[in-house]
Amino acid sequence: MKFMTSATKNPTNSVCSVLHGSLSNLLMLALVLGITAGLLTSCGEEKAQDPAGRLKELQAEQARIGAEIQKLQKELSQSGSKTADNTAANTKTKVVQALTLEQSPFRTWVEVQGTVDARQSIEVTAENMGVVRNIKVKEGQKVTKGQILAELDQTVLLQSIEEIKGQLDFAKQLYTKQSNLWKQNIGSEVQYLNAKNQKESLERRLSTIESQLDMTRIKAPVSGTVDQVYLKLGQSTAMGMPAVRVVNFNDLRVITDLSESYVSRVREGATVDLEFKDLNLSAQGRIAYVARSISALNRTFRAEVPLNNREGLYRPNMIVGMKINDYSTNKAIKIPVNLLQNSDEGTFVMVVRGEGTSLKASRVSVTPGRSNGIETEILQGLQAGDRIITTGYNDLNDGQAITLP
Numbered sequence: 195m196k197f198m199t200s201a202t203k204n205p206t207n208s209v210c211s212v213l214h215g216s217l218s219n220l221l222m223l224a225l226v227l228g229i230t231a232g233l234l235t236s237c238g239e240e241k242a243q244d245p246a247g248r249l250k251e252l253q254a255e256q257a258r259i260g261a262e263i264q265k266l267q268k269e270l271s272q273s274g275s276k277t278a279d280n281t282a283a284n285t286k287t288k289v290v291q292a293l294t295l296e297q298s299p300f301r302t303w304v305e306v307q308g309t310v311d312a313r314q315s316i317e318v319t320a321e322n323m324g325v326v327r328n329i330k331v332k333e334g335q336k337v338t339k340g341q342i343l344a345e346l347d348q349t350v351l352l353q354s355i356e357e358i359k360g361q362l363d364f365a366k367q368l369y370t371k372q373s374n375l376w377k378q379n380i381g382s383e384v385q386y387l388n389a390k391n392q393k394e395s396l397e398r399r400l401s402t403i404e405s406q407l408d409m410t411r412i413k414a415p416v417s418g419t420v421d422q423v424y425l426k427l428g429q430s431t432a433m434g435m436p437a438v439r440v441v442n443f444n445d446l447r448v449i450t451d452l453s454e455s456y457v458s459r460v461r462e463g464a465t466v467d468l469e470f471k472d473l474n475l476s477a478q479g480r481i482a483y484v485a486r487s488i489s490a491l492n493r494t495f496r497a498e499v500p501l502n503n504r505e506g507l508y509r510p511n512m513i514v515g516m517k518i519n520d521y522s523t524n525k526a527i528k529i530p531v532n533l534l535q536n537s538d539e540g541t542f543v544m545v546v547r548g549e550g551t552s553l554k555a556s557r558v559s560v561t562p563g564r565s566n567g568i569e570t571e572i573l574q575g576l577q578a579g580d581r582i583i584t585t586g587y588n589d590l591n592d593g594q595a596i597t598l599p
Contacts, residue, residue, distance in 0.1 A: 300526035308450035
């Protein structure tokens, strides 16, 4: 009776006793089998073998049985040690911390980098050759569409205009006289037609030179701010040469080129969190445009977000951090990503089971959903009200006694 009571109180000793008993039985069985095999062999081959050969066979059999015995002893010793360790671990109470789960909003995003871009950022070029005689604006000045920014030398063109105007006045008088005579059937038709052609030819020449004169005036194509003046007084310009850059800072956007792997996650109308690190500012917008084609050069597609610049803080080509929302729900069961553990059976977490002072750690298999790098949505396995262990969960065993601070 005393032996039974002691074994009940100490499971480890009981296991070890059973293991050692099994080992003894195995040793006896192996010895009997070896002796029996030897006798049978001896009886069957007594006449065929000499004593020396028989002795070698028995010694080899003895060595094989000894090796098998050592192997079994090692396995039994390891099994007993593991059983004792597990029993000790499960009986040890560990202090942990836990978080009570509840349904709350959850969102994921595509995190990329973009740049500020001005829809109307134009480098105005000279439309004619000439020498710069007048610069009418300076950098930072606001201008309106059509306003003259600079003028090239107009001396030759103005002289030509005055000369042609004088010729045109005479041609008009001659044409009027010949027209009246022709109406009275006086004079020839050739004289009338020559006068008409002369007048019209001079009018066309005057119109051409006036157009050339207008091309010497460099005008603002859009309303905005003069961002840079390239011209200098007395400088000779050529057609197409940059003269002034005008930017409309009220019409800005943030653009980004996304990998084609995001093509199913980025949609028009999606909310975007914008972060301007250099300004220590943040803003929010929505995607207004997503390109319908993928670039063959870098396998990307473009997305645009309009940017409100009423206060004039943003500048073209600024770097912008972008978080494009691609999934959101208002009722999610979510946990920190570091609480998820993996085993051969799948993904699991450790939760608190029980009440009061009778608390145990329980291993619960879960089905994780989307993750934003900070939290992961749990689709199956957990529900609101469950208490998930947040510290001390790594070396917990299923069913181990725990306590909360």
